[in-house]
Amino acid sequence: MTDEIAWIEQAQNGSDEAFTQLVETYQNPVYNLCYRMLGEPEAAEDAAQETFFKAYRNLARYDIKRSFPTWLLSIAAHHCIDRLRRRKYTAFSIDDDENHFELPDGNAPDPEKETYRREVQAQMQTLLKSLDSTDRAAVVLRYWNDCSEVEIAQALSLTVPAVKSRLHRARRALAKLWEEETTHSQVERRPYESPAF
Amino acid sequence: MNHRPFEDWLLENQPLTPEQNQELKAHLKTCTTCKALTEVDLLLRSSQMVAPRAGFTQRFQLRMAAEKQLLRKRQLWGIALLGLITVLSIGVLAVQLVTFWLNSPAEIFVTWVTWWVTLVSSIRTLGTVGLVLLRIAAGIIPLPLWLGMAGGSFLLVLVWVSSLWKLSYSTSIRRLA
Numbered sequence: 001m002t003d004e005i006a007w008i009e010q011a012q013n014g015s016d017e018a019f020t021q022l023v024e025t026y027q028n029p030v031y032n033l034c035y036r037m038l039g040e041p042e043a044a045e046d047a048a049q050e051t052f053f054k055a056y057r058n059l060a061r062y063d064i065k066r067s068f069p070t071w072l073l074s075i076a077a078h079h080c081i082d083r084l085r086r087r088k089y090t091a092f093s094i095d096d097d098e099n100h101f102e103l104p105d106g107n108a109p110d111p112e113k114e115t116y117r118r119e120v121q122a123q124m125q126t127l128l129k130s131l132d133s134t135d136r137a138a139v140v141l142r143y144w145n146d147c148s149e150v151e152i153a154q155a156l157s158l159t160v161p162a163v164k165s166r167l168h169r170a171r172r173a174l175a176k177l178w179e180e181e182t183t184h185s186q187v188e189r190r191p192y193e194s195p196a197f
Numbered sequence: 198m199n200h201r202p203f204e205d206w207l208l209e210n211q212p213l214t215p216e217q218n219q220e221l222k223a224h225l226k227t228c229t230t231c232k233a234l235t236e237v238d239l240l241l242r243s244s245q246m247v248a249p250r251a252g253f254t255q256r257f258q259l260r261m262a263a264e265k266q267l268l269r270k271r272q273l274w275g276i277a278l279l280g281l282i283t284v285l286s287i288g289v290l291a292v293q294l295v296t297f298w299l300n301s302p303a304e305i306f307v308t309w310v311t312w313w314v315t316l317v318s319s320i321r322t323l324g325t326v327g328l329v330l331l332r333i334a335a336g337i338i339p340l341p342l343w344l345g346m347a348g349g350s351f352l353l354v355l356v357w358v359s360s361l362w363k364l365s366y367s368t369s370i371r372r373l374a
Contacts, residue, residue: 016258016261020254020257020258023253023254023257024254027248027249027253027254028246028248028249029246031247031248031249031253032246032247032248035247036247041250044247044249045249045250045253045256048249048253049253049256049257049260052257053257053260053261053264056261117245120240120243120244121244121245121247123240124240124241124244127237127240139241143241143242143244144244144246167208168208171208171234171237171238172208172234174237174241175230175233175234175236175237176230176233178233178236178237178240179229179230179232179233182233182236
C-alpha cells in the first residue's frame with residue numbers, strides 16, 4: 001500500500017518507471033474485467049492497454065484519497081461499456097466470436113480438469129454475454145474484484161441502491177438462463193430415454 | 198413458507214441461523230429457481246481471474262513510447278501552424294499599416310465613413326424587408342397557427358438546452374471517474 005502511494009506520487013511527478021510498476025501490479029484485475037466484459041482476448045488486451053493509457057494521461061487528476069484500483073477499474077468499466085454500446089450500433093460486430101475456442105493444454109497437470117475448467121469458463125462467458133453492459137460490469141466487479149457495493153457505485157457512477165438492484169436483477173437473469181441451459185442439456189444428453197410423463 | 202424469503206436470503210447473502218439454514222436446504226430440494234440461483238452464485242465465486250498474455254507491461258511501454266512520439270509530432274505541427282498564423286497576421290497588419298501611412302488623412306476618413314454608411318444602410322434595408330415579409334405573413338397565417346409555431350419553437354429551444362445540459366453533465370461525471 002505504501003509502495004503503491006509512492007509509485008502513484010512518483011508517476012504523478014512524471015516517472016514512467018513508477019507507472020510501469022502500477023501496470024505490473026494491476027494488469028490482471030484490469031485485463032480480467034475487460035475480458036469478462038468484451039469476451040474476446042484481443043479486444044480485452046486492447047481495452048486494458050487503453051485503460052492504462054487513459055489512467056497515465058489523467059493521473060494528475062487522480063485524488064490520492066480515493067482507492068487507486070477502484071479508479072482504474074472505473075476507467076476500464078466505462079471504456080468497455082462504451083465499446084459495447086458502439087458495437088451494438090455497428091453492422092459488423094467482432095463480438096460474433098462463436099467459433100473462438102481454446103484447445104485444452106496437453107501439458108497441464110490434469111488435462112481433464114483443465115478441459116472442465118475451460119468448459120466452465122466458456123459457460124460463464126455465455127451467461128455474462130446475456131447481461132446488459134452495466135449489469136455485467138457490476139457482476140464482474142462484485143465477483144472477480146471483490147468490490148463492495150459502495151465501490152461499485154463509485155466505479156460505475158451509480159447510487160448504492162441502484163447497484164444493489166442491478167446485482168439482484170443480473171443474478172436472477174443468470175439463474176434463469178442457467179436453469180434453462182441445464183434443463184436443455186439434461187434433455188439433450190438422454191436422447192435414448194423415453195420422455196418422462 | 199413461500200419462495201420469496203428464500204430468494205431474498207440468497208440475493209442478500211445474509212448470515213443465516215442453523216434453523217434458517219435447514220429450511221433453506223429443504224427449500225432448495227424442491228425449488229429449481231433458488232437452486233439455479235445458488236449454483237450460479239457458486240459458479241461465479243469459483244471462476245478464476247484471466248491473466249493477459251506474458252509481456253503485457255512491455256507491450257504497454259512500447260505503446261506509451263509510440264503515443265508519446267505521436268504527441269511530440271502533433272505538438273511540433275501545432276507550434277509550426279501557430280508560427281505560420283502569427284507570421285501571416287503580422288504580414289497582413291504590416292500591409293494595412295503601410296497602406297494607412299501612404300494614404301492621406303482625408304482619404305482614410307472617406308473610406309471609414311463609406312464603410313460605416315454601407316453597413317448601416319444594409320441593416321436598415323434588411324429590417325425593412327423583414328417587416329414587409331412579416332406583415333404579409335401576418336395576413337396569411339391565422340393567429341392560432343402563430344401561437345402554435347411560437348409554442349413549438351419554445352419547446353424546441355427547451356429540449357435543446359436540456360439535452361446540452363444533460364450531455365455536459367454526464368461528460369463531466371465521466372471525466373471525474
